[in-house]
Amino acid sequence: MVFTQQSAVSINLVASLLLLGLVNFSIVECRRLASTGSDVTYSAINCRKHTAFLTDFGGKGDGKTSNTLVFRSAIQNLSQFANDGGAQLVLPPGKWLTGSFNLTSHFTLYLQLGAVILASQDEGDYPLIEPLPSYGTGRDGPGGRHNSNPKNYSVYCCFDDFDVVRVICGTEFVICANGTIDGQGSLWWEKFHKKKLKNTRPYLIELMYSKKIQISNLTLIDSPSWFVHPDLTITAPVDSPNTDGIDPDSCKNVKIQDVFIVSGDDCVAVKSGWDEYGIKFNMPTEQIIIRRLTCISPDSAVIALGSEMSGGIKNLRAEDIRAINSESAVRIKTAPGRGAYVKNIFVDGMNLKTMKYVFWATGAYGQHPDPGYDPKALPRVDRINYRNVVAEDVEMAGNMGGIEGDPFTGFCLSNVTIGLAEKHKKLQWNCTDISGVSSGVTPPPCEVLKDKGKMECEYPSEKIPIDMVELKTCSFTSSSQML
Template sequence: MEFCRRTKTSHIIAIALLFFILGLANSRVVESRKQRRSNLFDFQAINCRKHSAVLTDFGGKGDGITSNTKAFQSAINHLSQFAPDGGAQLIVPPGKWLTGSFNLTSHFTLYLHQNAVILASQDESEYPIIEPLASYGRGRDGPGGRYISLIFGTNLVDVVITGGNGTIDGQGSYWWDKFHKEELKYTRPYLIEILYSQQIQITNLTLINSPSWHVHPVYTRDIIIQGLTIRAPVDSPNTDGINPDSCTNTRIEDCFIVSGDDCIAVKSGWDEYGIKVGLPTQQLVIRRLTCISPDSAVIALGSEMSGGIKDVRAEDITAIASQSGVRIKTAPGRGAYVKDIYVRRMTMHTMKYVFWMAGSYGEHPDEGYDPKALPVVQNINFKDMVAENVTIAGNLAGIEGDPFTGICISNVSIGISSFSKKKPWNCSDIEGVTSNVSPQPCSLLPDNAPGSLKGCDFPEDQLPIESVPLKTCSVAGKYF
């Protein structure tokens, strides 16, 4: 992806200052959520646990040098026996805990103290090779298998990964260097990946420098992702923040992300493989998100969307020095659909694009895709948005013979940068309407007569995940 180098240079100091301020604010928010009472540390979770243990009970050493892979896995294996008896939580106390990949268990909480740092090993032997996802047919970095993620789980029920804003550091520079040199035999590990599971919570953590994507729930439902700070260098490859993939009923809120790729990328499989699996991402709410991603999108829909994406609701989003606001990425061969998308109350500062839809995002897993498998893109709604210092208001390009339809944009004010020499709007193969949009959109998005369009749609009902309550749970201070 490309972005205006002048923009990146002129705003690097502003980004750094903003990052510092927002980082402090995030820490204070997390601290305010954590109350200490009678030597107990309280936290919010979908379920509390009857049993507790600390990593040091299983030989863990927080010196930043000793491998704790066996300690983590031994602890989790031991605690798994308590799943029928109220579940268990594993406490990671203050220290630097070097580890390779480990697998989670059901009815389980992994709790990181605020001064705990899980350090991902850079030893490739600490990451077993697993098969590609069925809906992708291959690894994202190349054909064949992939390294298992640092924190991994499959076929789980009721799992919480949380803490007092403790840190999980992927130490990704090793993997980024090998990626750039094309020395990888398999696809890089993710930081957290959960497959075929339900009732998952990932909250109140700092995640940094993943080898690739930071958080990847896939084929999973009933997910709460909340209060995450995610950071990676803006030039690091494919370090997406949060990627819900073929997931149902997901809530992402109150997150701050600085990334080398999309802050949130909504996915559901790749070409013929995603079409065959046929699991959409649906019932997704994203709110109170702040994103900095100079070369990518704040929210991307696709490009791997061949199981379908529908009923996505995003609101109260802040974008700073990012390439695009909401981007739709698809192509012939993807099939499926992106539909029923609703975005409102989005504020953007220093962007290349506000709106970007592309029907020519042509990466394919192999030559087996069907070029006649055309995606349906329809009922895309944007309202109540403000942007300043923008290069291009909209770059909207559907597919010839397969236009993107039902686009609605209302009450949107876009300030074009004084340095921009581009047309504010570029449109082809799209259909839709606008109301109270500045600058004037292209002719394919006509301005309805005053009063005929009160505003684009945004659902008034709640998704099931929005009404899931969190309980007040606790960790005994003796563990720290």
Template sequence: MFLFLLTKLECLRLIFLLILVVISQFLQVVEIVSVIFVLGLLSLKAVECRNQHRRPELFQYPAINCRKHSALLTDFGGKGDGKTSNTAAFRSAILRLSQFASDGGAQLIVPPGKWLTGSFNLTSHFTLYIQKDATLLASQDESEWPLIVPLPSYGRGRDAPGGRFSSLIFGTNLTDVVITGGNGTINGQGAYWWTKFKSNKLKSTRPYLIEIMYSDQVQISDLTLIDSPSWNVHPVYSRDVIIKGLTILAPTQSPNTDGINPDSCSNIRIEDNYIVSGDDCIAVKSGWDQYGIKFGMPTQHLSIRRLTCISPYSAAIALGSEMSGGIQDVRAEDITAINTESGVRIKTAPGRGAFVKDIYVKGVRMNTMKYVFWMSGAYGSHPDNGYDPKALPVIRNINYRDMVAQNVTIAGNLAGINGDPFTEICISNATIEMRKESKKLPWNCTDISGVTSRVSPQPCGLLPDQKPSSDCAFPNDRLAIDDVPLKICSGGSSYI
């Protein structure tokens, strides 16, 4: 009724005003929705940003010592995209964390991702923790691998007369250092180096994955190591070392990809490791010819337990050939070798000098082997022509017991040195099943002496059956390193 009292013009004005009001209300709603939408995007972006740098959930791990302070590699600019170099991030992080050495130590956590990096150095009272689903990728840019001098007990590099590339993870003169993880991975991307080595294009020795020098209280554990350029784990001139729970993998035809090489070290515990290698699974060393003799630091008091090895062209455990500082008091037990060239091998030569003595091995299971027992006094391979051929090694008190082998080509190839025989060899309770098609004599022995007991097939005449039968020696005491406990440590809290 009211509208009928208005003029036509007034009606049009009223309708226009009503339209403006509706439009205004609509625009306010749109504006509010837009603001909410933008805020939502910003919120999601913030969550995404936080997720990129989020702290890992609390986790626990066994270690010789725990740390008071923690940091993530991402706190120092690390990027786990598999493409960006993190060498500077690792170096910066460790330099910063070294400041906490006297205040409870520090741990650097590498979170899930692929972390490309060159060589970096560790510090004391420090833990490097590589989380599950985290992979360190070794750079193939040689400029990211500093050159360092040859080891004094070798006199030159192993691959070339010059220096050597620093290892991917390196440390020297350290106390209390732990390299561990939730079975995280270190991938050496070794094919680049293997190709250069095989084509004689290297002027310096290839890098290793982990090398710790002149250090004490060292733990390397619970990691997977893949495709090292050369040796995988090399503690040298160090003491009180625990290496456990490693999975080490390399193609069986890759050159010199030894698994674990304790070198001029004392008080070492190596246990619960699985190794597939292009060379020896464990190689015990102590220097090379005249350089090792002069340096004079033996590897001694070594315990090896629960090793599984696959190495078609090398040994499960090798003693030598670089043993010129001496090797003594080695205890190996509970060893499994599958498709491996030999079980425990002693390698030496005139010029090496020193000794391999007081070696005790028991509880070895072998399947598909070329040799079960192998000793060689003519291994050769010298650093230069300055060695003394009259420096003869002493090989004695070598004990093997409780061994079972199947599908074997040669039971024993034991060859000492003319005028310098290997003595006091003892083998007991060993059952060897020869390969059916094998036409070679099961035993070949020269320049050795010792005894056997309950060994089949019957050994050579230089190892007569002792009467009455008895077991070869194995120590009843424990090494000091065997009684070092591991604490349960925590990660994921107390960040700097």
């Protein structure tokens, strides 16, 4: 999956997303290149032989008329071309109100500049589905999850109140755009705050058991819950509950690049299942690159690893990360009962301003799906490298705590300069049940992060597979045409 940035409320994303991914997600970048006269040109995994516009099927972009049946009819019609060069459905400028609809493989959904998908405000448009097998229960309540998947479809995509896009068992699926998906999530946030939720809120984009997915040049706003469970601009009020920006969950080969996120929760939350359910599902998140991410999240992390990490998280790289007014930079969250591991994490280049913590790790992050977890299932945290970090206006440099009898090991910090806020904590480093090394860190870290003199923490030089994907140049004429 690849994510790319444009501006505060625009997503320029190229991604083969993941989210809630569960099996082998590949992420690719989709970037609009040019618009010359009536021709629109963009980069994508593959180009499509057939093109249609939503207006060809009777769609109305007035922001009031429901287009749910129009979307379903259009996609059903276009699905016949899956094995004949694929098809793309273009949304012209306008506000396209809709409930859920299903997408198919070898398919592109393209939102032109000025096109907005508006999620329906009718909760009945989002039937309940079973909880994720790697979670065992809903995140907002013990019941299922709101979604909108007609059971006769194995591959579907739905946009609901919170703009839920969902694809299951999909192959080569693209969302490319210069448009917006508006989840209109305030209705759901209000229910969350009033504790009226018995089931989990929908996510904005969710891809499962899929591969070769690309999302780019989108602006996603006001998701009911997690935005992408995939270059994007993602915004939500900073007090909106659980509005994680991007959640690669049990995914492999994911690129999140050039993304701007304003969130009420973690900007990027890397996960792999919850306690005994994630251990049983046993699908790690691995081979992830997060590059040129900009985050604003006053109450949460720029990048969170966990807390649901029971399938394991490994081989993650993050580079050129920027944060403003966020609670922490990279935060490791786990607890007894999670099992698995967080290992081989490499961070190179963070520029941070106005932070509560720079380095934060905890082995006491509670929250369990049910009492059936095994408290003896201890996670292993090892080989966590940070280098070239500059931060200013920071309350506390590091708050790092492992688990008694199960310490977090292999931390490496090099070339780190942290400027303190006027009202900073007297104790700048708290290190419990951790070990590692350091070099050139200001203010000086705990003794357990042993000063090794002049050295540099490792950052891998070889490319990961997702960075070697080559895109094609695609185009269409921006005028309606019937197939």
